[in-house]
Amino acid sequence: MTRPIGYPRTQVAIIATLLVLGAAPSLAQTLLIENVTLIDGTGNPPMHHVSVLVEDARITSVSPVPIPTVDAANRIDGTGKYLIPGLMDTHIHLAGGRQGMVTEGRRTLTMDVETGTKTLHGYLYSGVTTVYDSGNNAPFIFRMREDERTGKIISPRIFATGPVVAFPGGYASGEGSAVIGSWEDIGALDQLFALQPDMIKFVLDPQGSMMNPLRPTFSPELLKRLVQYCQAHGFRTTMHVSTEAAALQAIDAGVNALAHVMIGGRINPSFAQLMASKRLPMSTTMTVYNNIARIADEPEMFDGRLFVATLDDSERARQKTQERERYIRSGMSRMFSVMVPYMKENIGQLYAAGAILAAGTDRTFGPTLHQELATLVEAGVSPADAIRMATLNGAIYLGMEDDLGSITRGKLADMVLLNADPTADIANAQAIEAVFKGGVRVDLNALQLPVNRR
Ligand SMILES: [Zn+2]
Structure with a gap:
C-alpha cells in the first residue's frame, strides 16, 4: 500500500545533496x-x-x-x-476547528489558528511529538498540517483525516462531514482525496456512541465498496465503532484500523483473537469515556501539573464547570461510569490476546495522553508495553512505522x-x-x- 505522503525524505535528500556539493555541514x-x-x-x-x-x-x-x-x-x-x-496520540480532535458537541447535533466550524497552535504546544510540552487528528474542520486542520510540515509553527507532527465520512442522518453526519448515502455520492470521496488526508475515517455507529436512539448507517455492501475505493487510491482507512458487532462489520469491509475500543459491553474472546491474528491496530481511546465518567466526581483532575502548565486557567475552569455540567446533564457521565469497567476489561483481553493497541485519547489536550497511559496500566498493561502502545504501535496505526515510533x-x-x-x-x-x-x-x-x- 502506498502512503499518501512522502514526507521528510525529500528534505533529507536535499541536505545530503548539499553535503555532496561541499556545503558546510x-x-x-x-x-x-x-x-x-x-x-x-x-x-x-x-x-x-x-x-x-x-x-x-x-x-x-x-x-x-x-x-x-x-x-x-x-x-x-x-x-x-x-x-x-516521542509519544503519539492516535486519536485527537485539535481544538480550534469546531465548537459544540456531536452528540447534541449542534456543531459549528471555526478557524481558530491561535487556539490550535497553543494546543499543539501543549502536546509537545507533554512529550507528544505526533498527533493523528481523527476528524475536524478540513480547512482548519489541513492548514495546521501545512504549517507544521513547512516549519511555520512549532508543533508535533500532524496527521489528519479532515472530514469524517458519515451516512446521511447518521452519527457525526453534521456540518463539515463528507456524507455518502449511496454509490451515487462517490464524488464526495474524490473531493476528499484531493485534500490528501493521511487516513480516511468512516463512522459506523447506529447508536451514536450509545447516547442516542438508533440512526441510519452504511450497509455492509456499501461500506466495503467505499473502503476498497479508498485503498485503491492509496489511502488507509479507519473506522469509528463502539461495539463488537460494528467492529466485525468494519473488519469485514477491510478497514486498516479501528478508531475506538469497544465500550458497549464485553467482547468475545474470539474477537480479541481475530484482532490479534489480523494484526489490525486499534486506538484505545479510553480517556474520552473515562474522563466523562470521572468529571462528575473529580473535576480537580484538571489541576494536575501538566494541565496547569499547558491549559489557560479559563479553559480549565470551563472544563470544571460548563463542560462538566453538560456531561452530567446529558446522562453521559452516569452511563460511562457503568461502562468503563467493561471497557478496561476489553483492553485487558485484547492485550492478553496480543492485539496491536495504539494509545489514543479522543481528547484535545496533550496531558490527556498521560491519562491514557495510566488507564492502560490500570487495565493490566505493563508500563513498558504502555510505552510501546504510545510509540511504535501508534506508528503502525498510521502506517508510518518505517519512519517513526522507535529509537532505531x-x-x-x-x-x-x-x-x-x-x-x-x-x-x-x-x-x-x-x-x-x-x-x-x-x-x-x-x-x-x-x-x-x-
Ligand atoms: Zn474521535
Missing part, C-alpha cells in the same frame, strides 16, 4: 545523547549506558559503546536519564528524555527533561503556554 544537525538508559519503543527491555547518534534528523547509531567523534556542543549527558521515542537506526529522531524510569511507574513518563523532533531539541521555555508566563 551545520553542527545543529548532529546530536549525541550519551550514557542513557534506552527504552526504544519496540518492547525490548531497557538498555543501559547507550549512546544515540542523530544526523540530519535521523537516528544513525544506537551504540552500547561511547561514540567519541561528536563536538562537545552537540552532546547531551544522559547519565541517570531515560530515553523513549534510520528512523526520524523524535525522542523524549525523562528524569525517571517510566517502566517502573508510568507516571514517570511525565518527568520530561527534553523533547526532540527530527533530532532538534524543542525549546520548551519558548512555547506559548501558561507555564512560560508565570
